[in-house]
Amino acid sequence: QQRPAVPEGLRRPPGPRGFPVLGNVLELRKDTHLALARLSRRYGDVMEVRIGSRPVLVLSGLDTIRQALVRQAEDFMGRPDLPSFHYIANGQSMTFSPDSGHVWKALRKLAQSALKSFSIAPSPTSSSTCLLEEHVSKEAEYLVTKFLQLMEDEKRFDLSRYLVVSVANVICAMCFGRRYEHDDQELLSLVDIGNDFGEVAGSGHPADFIPVLRYLPSRTMEIFKDLNRRFNAFVQRIVQEHYSSFDKEHIRDITDSLIGHCQEKNVGDDSRGQLSSEKIINIVNDLFGAGFDTVATALSWSLMYVALYPDIQSKIQEELDQRIGRERRPRLSDRGSLPYTEAFILEMFRHSSFVPFTIPHSTTKATVLNGYFIPKGTCVFINQWQVNHDETLWKEPSAFKPERFLNAAGTELNRTESDKVLSFGLGKRRCIGETIGRWEIFLFLTTLLQQLRFSLRPGEPVDITPQYGLTMKYKRCESFRIEQRFPAKAAP
């Protein structure tokens, strides 16, 4: 492909030379976030690599990323048209499809509003503050009982598999008005997916950039396609069930609310008639898909860190005992009074950086960043991991220290520090589930830690090396030990 000429006075971003045909793919294949962070030390915050023959712009450094995604937001808000994205929601995804025009804007607004109504908006019918609190409290309480029972019966088990079903139940309650049992095989096969989705959807998967690879047999790709097929069929079936029992006077969940929108004549700015019912209803696919893996992975990391650092776990539990006590369960309104716990969650986000890159962006027009010329349609990777481990921003970035987010007295969060952590992207494509995600993690974690103590079986080494992907997880671990912190109260 012919590249546009660089206008006078501007330069192309620097970057490693790479091989003919392959470009830099060999150096980027493993732990792409680390490889690109290393290269950015040499070439700077605005750098160009080649994957196959395709140039990719890689942005590092908080200031540069803020400049691109916030101050030049319109220029950088596109998505590249990557082959693997065509399998997600049959190519109709609001999140992964290349559209960033008026249809995407209207869909994003609909998604935000439907999500809010069924999660964090005050609930008139519930005794909880909001529906999210009600769903999470119920699932977290259930998880406490389940963990204790599993410790009794099985002794060894993979805790992440139970976390992901609980978290999936929260988003299922909001999207579909129903929950599933922990041994429901269909749900399990869709949500307990390890790295099967993230490995292909993560930034830099070679088959997205080197066409010939798409014609070679690939097990990873077949698993990815099959997972997406089953996922779409599952959502479609539930949507059909909703259509057949739909009553516009009684909107039960997000799916109903989207069906309601489809039936209204003038949805948003639909002047060109492209905002189809299919696209609207597919929003539920985006929300369900984005809503379980991210939060469940965050909780898996949280429990791993408290088990690895028993002193940190004790500090969180002392704070919970002091501020909440043992008589009542944590609530969302306790957030402001648990600074150490909040600092721990921030440090979990920073240290694990389990979403190492945002979803890839692309430029919507030719633009200039830090004096470098960037043509229209350039694929852009945003290295969140690099920002969270940048030595110019953090003291001892590889140490796990929640205190870095607190004032000297340990009584308040330091907002300047917390604003430097990059986990949800920034600007026009920023995650729409950020508040929900943060609140869910807080409530699940505090409910679990109020009642349970997590440790690792002595003498069993655990490997917490993150496996590269859209969301990074540690390898399956059955070494957790879970004990009740205090005896359950006798029934009255």
Ligand code: HEM
């Ligand atoms: C996008 C992170 C939870 C819905 C994103 C992006 C990131 C992210 C990094 C990409 C931003 C970009 O491309 O610049 C996270 C993390 C979560 C989380 C770390 C939890 C800890 C959620 C939840 C939902 C959600 C709970 C919904 C229920 C979305 C959607 C997008 C998105 C729909 C696409 C936005 C767009 O393309 O316009 N998220 N997310 N996320 N997230 Fe989240």
